Amino acid sequence: MAPSKQGEVEPVILETTHVRPKKSDDDYAASGDGSSGNEQTGPGAPEVVGGDVDAVPEKKWRWLDYLTTKQFWIVLVLGQILALCITATNTFSGLLADEGTSIPAFQTFFNYVLLNAVYSGYTIYRYGFKKWGKLLLTDGWRYFILAFMDVEGNYFVVLAYRYTTILSAQLINFWAIVIVVIVSLIFLHVRYHLAQYLGILICVGGMGLLLASDHITGSNGGPSLDPLKGDLFALLGATFYGLSNCFEEFLVSKRPMYEVVGQLAFWGMLINGTQAGIFDRASFRTATWNGAVAGYIVGYTAMLFIFYSLAPLFFRLTSAAFFNISLLTGNFWGVVIGVQVFHLHIHWMYPIAFVLIILGHFAYYLTESVLGESKKPWLGAEQEGGVSGVGTARRRLENPDVIV
Structure with missing residues (x-):
């Protein structure tokens, strides 16, 4: 390569x-x-x-080395931008559902199309059609696996919300962090410091407060249609998410980011398009189509495009583990947006939980060197x-x- x-x-x-x-x-x-x-x-x-x-x-390691670098603050801000992007996509999905349009696989298809047009187009510009074609033949299987895990992670998590409560699905999403840590330890030879485990636990504790406040206020999704089926779907989706995060971190450490995103989008477009054609046909026929729906799909696609464009840089600067704990603040931002869009009310536990999660971010990098997790052990x-x-x-x- x-x-x-x-x-x-x-x-x-x-x-x-x-x-x-x-x-x-x-x-x-x-x-x-x-x-x-x-x-x-x-x-x-x-x-x-x-x-x-x-x-x-x-330089020789000291406490707080990484926390005093400009890169750490860039990482902290970038993580919150990614969390806001995910929150925005969830908001647009909620608005689509309110309009009577629930086509989870189909609405994500546009994101892969746009990513493919931009990043595969640029890759072809840099490589030429011949070298790009050889890339498909030689390395295409790797990117197919990455795209498959990404598409299925999105699909099964969205599917889980049809059968189980939001609270149950969010609790099981913690499994993605567990998968990332296990895969990184075994296959990527990552060795976490005690402070990193502590940081993860603090972030998880903050997320627990968010979920507890949702349960207290009754905003956890209400009764579930089939809790066991929904929880299994959520568990499967979180597993795919964790695996795809680790694999993408590995690939972007070895290849240009535009190649990785372009190949992810190319194969994801084919896989997602096929899946949408099979499973979303009935929903597509009964969906509501108007100007508002078109606007929500455009907004959803734009937010996902930004997310998929920034995520590879985040994987280079940090790790799949920190990526996942950074996204935990998305629930807080979701409620902030919900206050304006859905007229929700912020429970008093939310600000405390947000501060706790951010403190977990600091604890995670308490003993890291100046290069942080951008220095990959497998390289x-x-x-x-x-x-x-x-x-x-x-x-x-x-x-x-x-x-x-």
């Missing part, structure tokens, strides 16, 4: 013989067979993968096994002055 000259896209990471400092942007196209040490400069130059990095040594001591692009630790090792 690593380029060093214009040529073919390989399915594996190869090493080059030299890396020029300060040339590490995801605008660089991944092409070449890795057999030469020649480099190009300028906007058409390839993104660098592998090689001998003239790295700047990371080597100097990150030589990964791509040098925006948000990667390798880029910061090569260029100490950059922030991300």
